[in-house]
Each structure stands twice: as C-alpha cells, then as structure tokens.
Amino acid sequence: MAKRLPQIILLWLVTDIYFYQALRTLAPAGAWLWAYWLIDLLFIAGTATVILVRHGSRIQQILVPWLMGSMLLALVPRLFSQLILLIEDITRLFRGFPPRAVWVSELTLATAALLFLVVLFGLTRGRHFYRIRRETISFPDLPEAFDGFTITQITDVHSGSFTNEAGVQKGLDLVNAQHSDVILFTGDLVNNQATEMDRWIPAFAGLKAPMGKFSVLGNHDYGDYMQWTTPEAKEANLARLKQVHTEIGFRLLLDESITLEKNGQSITLLGVENWGKGGFHKYGDLQKAAAHVPDDAFKILLSHDPSHWEAVTLDHHQHVHLTLSGHTHGMQFGFELFGVKWSPIKYVYKQWAGLYEEEGRFLYVNRGFGFLGLKGRIGMWPEVAVITLQREA
Incomplete structure (x- = not known):
C-alpha cells in the first residue's frame, strides 16, 4: 500500500x-x-x-x-x-x-x-438507508408447490461496524415486514471476531420466516484479517461464530444441502463455505455440498463470493438454478439512476450487484446490509432483497 x-x-x-x-x-x-x-x-x-x-x-x-x-x-x-x-x-x-x-x-x-x-x-444517514429490491425469476422446472415462493436475502452484516441500535433494528424490521417464506443470509456476519455479534444476538434472533432461516460463512467470518495470539484462539473464534448462527436461529450450511418440502414437493438449498477468486481463500466445496442431491432437483445455492458462480458453479455438472451472493457491497459507493448502475467495484468483479443470467442459471448479488471500512454508503444503499420464484406457464 x-x-x-x-x-x-x-x-x-x-x-x-x-x-x-x-x-x-x-x-x-x-x-x-x-x-x-x-x-x-x-x-x-x-x-x-x-x-x-x-x-x-x-x-x-x-x-x-x-x-x-x-x-x-x-x-x-x-x-x-x-x-x-x-x-x-x-x-x-x-x-x-x-x-x-x-x-x-x-x-x-x-x-x-x-x-x-x-x-x-x-x-x-446512508449506512441505515435500507432499500427493498425485488426480483421475480421464472423457471420452467420449478415445482408447482413453490410457484410464488418468496425469499428474503440479506448479506454482509459486518456487525462489528454497527453502533446505532435503532438504525439496525430499522433494517431488521424491514426484513420481517416482507413475510417471506425463508430468510437466507450469505455471509460476513462479523468483521473479524465472534464477540462483535454479542450485543446484536437478540435483535437478529427476532427475524422470522415460516420455512426457516439459513446461512453460510463469508470471508471475514474466518478471522483471517487479524493477528491471533495462537492458532487455537482463531479456531475457538470460528467455533463460537458458528454457535452464534444457531443462537440467532439460522441453520448454518457448511458445504451441505437441506431439502425444503411443500405439498409433497421439494426444492434443495445448497450452502458452501467461502470461495473467492484472487487472494481469497477457497474453502467452499460445491461438489461436497451437492453430493447427495438428485440431478433433477431444483437447487438454490448460497455462496458468499459472486466470483464462485462463474469460476465453479456454471461449470458444475449439476444444474444450479439460482445462486445468491454478496461480498462486493457495491463498494458502498456508486450510483443507480434511470436504469444505469456504476461503481468502481465493477472493474474488479464482473458480477457485482443485481441479477445476472447465463443459460438458464441465475445469480443475484446483494449489495449488503451493513458496511465496512467506510462508515457509510453513498449511492449504493444497504439492501434487503426479496426474490419471488415463478413457474413458467
């Protein structure tokens, strides 16, 4: 530097x-x-x-x-x-x-x-200027029972950056107000340490969804960006963070899958550990996560870093219908006006905000719920994404 x-x-x-x-x-x-x-x-x-x-x-x-x-x-x-x-x-x-x-x-x-x-x-004010972003995505092979199924996705909480309880609660209330079938969280609950979540556990435990809340880890959750006194201390921090996910009511998916059933039909949620291009660790294993999933299952993947989609997911032998990611924050700086969006992060990540599609496989990149480094957001406001699945007629 x-x-x-x-x-x-x-x-x-x-x-x-x-x-x-x-x-x-x-x-x-x-x-x-x-x-x-x-x-x-x-x-x-x-x-x-x-x-x-x-x-x-x-x-x-x-x-x-x-x-x-x-x-x-x-x-x-x-x-x-x-x-x-x-x-x-x-x-x-x-x-x-x-x-x-x-x-x-x-x-x-x-x-x-x-x-x-x-x-x-x-x-x-931008750090808590939450915006609802809605997408409806159609699939020809979506099980009929899941036609109109709704997902609320949040990502990149970075609780260690929060100081304003009322501001954070404003965002969480917005999540609950969507009344989605599931709530999915795609990583970076903390900046470095599990203790950053201590004061926020009751608030995040208040999130409700009838078919459950599910999550994965992001690159910051492993504690890789600070010096630890011993390797054991770092391992204990990660173990504690995994426990925090349980305490706030989220089922943490660690290179594994889970089936959601409705009226005798099902879809599959896949969750991988963080996998990123460049200098980011490649902990995630999609092959392991999908090992016991039928090829014809309808699949939604939670993967923190959007670079995983193009590098791994698109080439996977199983068709992953929808991938949900975060990580980029939209760089917390940019603009979105009259259908045009721009942020300097676009020169680093090809898929950096919003919905992308390639041969019937979709990726949605959430701009993030929290903030890191820059204590604010300029133009790239914090996001609560609501995605509706629709079966093509």
Whole structure:
C-alpha cells in the first residue's frame, strides 16, 4: 500500500489544483483560500500516518474510516464538478484562452456543493438507508408447490461496524415486514471476531420466516484479517461464530444441502463455505455440498463470493438454478439512476450487484446490509432483497 501513496497524493493534488481555478475566479484572495490548502496537508499527513503505523493498530482502525470519509467528501464533489471546467477549457482553447467566465465557476461550485450534500448524507444517514429490491425469476422446472415462493436475502452484516441500535433494528424490521417464506443470509456476519455479534444476538434472533432461516460463512467470518495470539484462539473464534448462527436461529450450511418440502414437493438449498477468486481463500466445496442431491432437483445455492458462480458453479455438472451472493457491497459507493448502475467495484468483479443470467442459471448479488471500512454508503444503499420464484406457464 505504501507504493500507492504517491499516486493517491498526486490524484488529490491534481484535482485540487484544477478546482482551485474556479475558486480563484470568484475570489482572487482571502484567508479561506489558505484553509483550502490546509485540508491537503491534513490529508497527506493522515494518509502517511495510516501507511506508517503498525497494521491493525488502534490508531489505524480509527484513522482509516475517517480518512476514507473525508477523502470522499472532498474528492467526489471536486472530481465530478470539474467536468464543467473541462468543457469550458475546451471552448477556451478555440477562443484564445480568454479569462474564465464567472458564471461557469459559480455553476462548478454549485454542483460541487450539491454533490457534497449527497456524500454527506451517505456518510451520516446512508449506512441505515435500507432499500427493498425485488426480483421475480421464472423457471420452467420449478415445482408447482413453490410457484410464488418468496425469499428474503440479506448479506454482509459486518456487525462489528454497527453502533446505532435503532438504525439496525430499522433494517431488521424491514426484513420481517416482507413475510417471506425463508430468510437466507450469505455471509460476513462479523468483521473479524465472534464477540462483535454479542450485543446484536437478540435483535437478529427476532427475524422470522415460516420455512426457516439459513446461512453460510463469508470471508471475514474466518478471522483471517487479524493477528491471533495462537492458532487455537482463531479456531475457538470460528467455533463460537458458528454457535452464534444457531443462537440467532439460522441453520448454518457448511458445504451441505437441506431439502425444503411443500405439498409433497421439494426444492434443495445448497450452502458452501467461502470461495473467492484472487487472494481469497477457497474453502467452499460445491461438489461436497451437492453430493447427495438428485440431478433433477431444483437447487438454490448460497455462496458468499459472486466470483464462485462463474469460476465453479456454471461449470458444475449439476444444474444450479439460482445462486445468491454478496461480498462486493457495491463498494458502498456508486450510483443507480434511470436504469444505469456504476461503481468502481465493477472493474474488479464482473458480477457485482443485481441479477445476472447465463443459460438458464441465475445469480443475484446483494449489495449488503451493513458496511465496512467506510462508515457509510453513498449511492449504493444497504439492501434487503426479496426474490419471488415463478413457474413458467
């Protein structure tokens, strides 16, 4: 990460200098212009501190979320409002570079102010600005008894990041209000330690579904991102977390399957441990999970990381009808307007938010219930997904 420090600082300074042109047009001098550059010095100092202190230290844990929030609060409004300055400069190029128009600089600052408010909302209220997202998916071989079957999916709780009980309960009440047949959770209950869930157990135990609640583990649940005093302590943490799933009423699926029956017909839930591309551990074993499942069974797979779908599930000899994943959080930053969605995470994950389909096999990637690192969500709001299964006529 230290190697990226010069690039981070360079991006910050380049956008800062360009945006400064609009400020100078409106106010050639003033003490507040010096304050503008003081923000740069604080950002550089904070970034250097995060890089240089011991990884996982208390000061790093405190600084990183604040640094991320402050950077977005300052960088996003400048970066996108500068498009107005860029358009003006293109026209100035053909007009002999006359002085900047005051109204263009005013428009730039007004746009930046609006974007500032959007980011500020995301950092202060966005973490519990839950949205219901609904999908109806049709299958020709769905058992008739399950026509209209409803699933509420949540994922990426990251309970160690929560502080607002009322905010969390708001989301859980929204889950219960859907009255779905089952509730499925697709991993990352905690950031690192099972104890993070202690204060939230009663609230999550209050989730209700007539045909049960089922879950899998995510990459953060294994405790791989912190230093443990002994290997035994890490193992004990994972054992405790598995027990927590039981205490909140979820049946944890560890490379195994379970059958749901209704009116003499059935569908199968498969659950695998975390499997991810790149540097993520590949604990999950779909072959093991589906070992005793008939080939013609209707299958729904819970797999935390969406990269598992394209890398493993699509090529599996058994037809997995629907896969439910999370993991990406939609990077907790982006936009979804007029049918267009964008987030920087799309350059890392091909399937990163919403519904995907390939040859009759579907993947739904949930944007996440909680938050991690950045203490907020900007544009990529926390999600409760409601999926209805429909039998094709």
